[in-house]
Amino acid sequence: MSTMPAVAVTESLPITNPHSLVDVRLPVPKPGQNDLLVEVRAVSVNPIDVKIRAGAGTPAEPLVLGFDGVGRVRAVGDAVEEFAIGDEVWFAGDRTRQGSYAQFTLVDQRVASLRPGTLPAGAAAALPLTAITASEALREHIGLADDDAFLMVGGAGGVGSMAIQIARTLTSGPVIATASRPETDEWCRKLGADATIDHHRPLAEQVQELGVEGFQGILSAFSAGREADFAEIMAPFGKLVVIDAMPNLDTNALKAKSLSVTAESMFTRTQFHTSDIAEQGRILARVADLVDSGKVRSTMTKRLKGINAETLREATALVESGHMIGKVVVEADAW
């Protein structure tokens, strides 16, 4: 049986510990019916990696993290019709199987698409997970359209950096982001935000100063305890989508305006094998088109070389700092 290099969690440890992520060799996986076997060229690190590593304990088998991936199809399952060996694809994976921090990974054809042709592999690898998250939030949960007003809370993060851009393609109304530092303010405006406000201060008076009458949609990465502040700045029947958690949400704050809250997870479709699972592949294809037509740019701000435990610990430490602007990418050297 042939083996491959991979980076694994064998024990939940702080990222400063050299054993938190370790180099291992694992068997090259065999594609199931719907699978693509992809040779990985670039990956990116997301906060979900940190969360899963923290909760992993001591897994029975080495746990390979990594959701975002860009690479070349090397083998396909019997039911694969949409892709051929040699295709270059991108994907955001599935938390029920081994991930992309390896030379080879398996991905269901229905949650992958051809990658944008106009971006290098590394720049492309920054996008898939955040693009699917932002797209599900904006198009499916919020239904952003026409001249709706949209607020991204946490505009400079991975999801925020994509959501600002995708929102800009969906509405002609105000797209506002929160940012609390000059460099994040600049970043958000560069991506298409009309203005930024500071999420360390109450939002309502800042929104009033901007002259925005009420947001039809808010996507938030900093949500706990903020329902009253959000409710004040939302339009009646507005939709709030959170990608973190509100552990003590009081729905009384939502009632006057009949507001909705959705807890978005881009893993829902793969985890529950929903009948519309292929929507994730369609989202990625649509985002690839937006990239290739110049409407969406890469959110990569940091690039490391060599997919191995050392670079992935460095990349993960950046994500854990909480101060990342955009995304950190790790590119394969030669395998």
Add this chain to the structure above:
Amino acid sequence: MSTMPAVAVTESLPITNPHSLVDVRLPVPKPGQNDLLVEVRAVSVNPIDVKIRAGAGTPAEPLVLGFDGVGRVRAVGDAVEEFAIGDEVWFAGDRTRQGSYAQFTLVDQRVASLRPGTLPAGAAAALPLTAITASEALREHIGLADDDAFLMVGGAGGVGSMAIQIARTLTSGPVIATASRPETDEWCRKLGADATIDHHRPLAEQVQELGVEGFQGILSAFSAGREADFAEIMAPFGKLVVIDAMPNLDTNALKAKSLSVTAESMFTRTQFHTSDIAEQGRILARVADLVDSGKVRSTMTKRLKGINAETLREATALVESGHMIGKVVVEADAW
């Protein structure tokens, strides 16, 4: 200035106190541009009356409660084109103005419709507020359609009794209600529920016994602390709508399935003067058609005669008991 009899709150008191609702005489109100002046023939009592009375303190002016109303148009404002003097209308009112527990009341033409011709005034008066609430929840928030599965938590209450019937017109899938007594079980089935389960027990195992795979929508009148139980029985991307409150909702329970929660209030459109305020008139017209075509029946189970403080205290006490099946209606005698 001509006056009229009305029933008012002058001080927040327990409903057993004869001063909790009192007979008063007030000036007959004058219609604004969009208003109908309606002579009231029947009203019904809703839980919102109880809530507003409890929070009223000692209002500066006598506060006339009452949302549901059926009656005849006696005068119209200058901008009224859809209605004429003599029309018989129904409506669920607006919490920013005086209510329907009076000989005359004002209602914005955009939140009223012609009442169903096949029901007596009293039987019709049971429906408007619950019909609008159920319709906004099922059609706008849940988007119930096709063969979706729907659960009404609290099936025998006012909203539940309407929601079961309206759900039955929207989906060919399972319509399940919760009921904890033989008489509420029977009532829910009579209105169109395929089966009932007991909301005093955890729902998940009961739903499994029914063979329902996951609810696309839940409308709940008993919601606090139940997010984990609800999440277990919902389909991915399912929508929960609550008409009571969840004061400590943990959105972590919603995340795996990307579930949504909406706090529905039928007063949102009137309170915020939304641009689609006339949707409430359209909802009522649609429900009148459903009634006249035999698809929705009245939920009136108790009828009192004479719109005065004594009958309204009696009707309100029934609502406060928490054991009402369907709705209590109060019909005008002669004024």
